[in-house]
Amino acid sequence: xxxxxxxxxxxxxxxxxxxxxxxxxxxxxxxxxxxxxxxxxxxxxxxxxxxxxxxxxxxxxxxxxxxxxxxxxxxx
Numbered sequence: 915x916x917x918x919x920x921x922x923x924x925x926x927x928x929x930x931x932x933x934x935x936x937x938x939x940x941x942x943x944x945x946x947x948x949x950x951x952x953x954x955x956x957x958x959x960x961x962x963x964x965x966x967x968x969x970x971x972x973x974x975x976x977x978x979x980x981x982x983x984x985x986x987x988x989x990x
Contacts, residue, residue: 915933915940915988915989915990916931916932916933916987916988916989916990917934917943917944917947918930918932918947918986918987918988918989919944919947919948919951919985920987921984923954923958923980928951928955929951930946930947930948930951931947932946932947944986948984951980951984952977952980955973955976955980959973
């Protein structure tokens with residue numbers, strides 16, 4: 915099975931893909947995919963912002979949107 919987490923951020927599709935043959939590990943790989951994309955978002959925000967405080971405010975807003983609008987695909 916392939917587990918893909920997708921999120922469109924600033925016109926770019928961020929994608930994390932993991933593969934497993936064990937159905938019970940799907941939640942684990944979804945979490946890993948979410949963490950990978952969140953890290954990509956954080957790195958982009960820090961590159962754009964001057965100062966941690968401003969970056970933290972922006973990050974909170976964008977990660978809240980990610981939690982609502984991410985797409986999770988599971989294919990066999």
